[in-house]
Amino acid sequence: MEAVDAVGIGPLFGQARSLWRLDFVLPLLALIGSLALGLWIIWRWRTGFAKEEPASLGEQVRHYQDLVDRGELDPEEFERIKAQLEQQAGRDVDDPPST
Numbered sequence: 001m002e003a004v005d006a007v008g009i010g011p012l013f014g015q016a017r018s019l020w021r022l023d024f025v026l027p028l029l030a031l032i033g034s035l036a037l038g039l040w041i042i043w044r045w046r047t048g049f050a051k052e053e054p055a056s057l058g059e060q061v062r063h064y065q066d067l068v069d070r071g072e073l074d075p076e077e078f079e080r081i082k083a084q085l086e087q088q089a090g091r092d093v094d095d096p097p098s099t
Contacts, residue, residue: 057089 055063064081067073073081 057085060085 064078068075068078
């Protein structure tokens with residue numbers, strides 16, 4: 001019969017006790033926690049973008065018209081952008097009301 005140490009763990013399970021040392025367990029838990037946090041952040045980031053609806057054609061044209069009104073975009077460039085947006089959408093867009 002095999003001897004049992006003072007804790008009641010036989011020689012077969014004596015090595016398992018050494019796995020619970022804090023110098024091994026704490027870094028392992030920190031690694032697992034940081035991996036879990038990273039995966040959660042990536043998951044939230046990807047699902048957040050999936051929920052956003054793309055801007056409608058009219059909203060995009062209004063945005064560029066606002067840039068023209070503020071002087072940040074040339075009217076000629078606006079017309080090129082508007083034509084490209086219309087081509088992508090496959091239909092014409094009424095001019096947005098000027099403010």
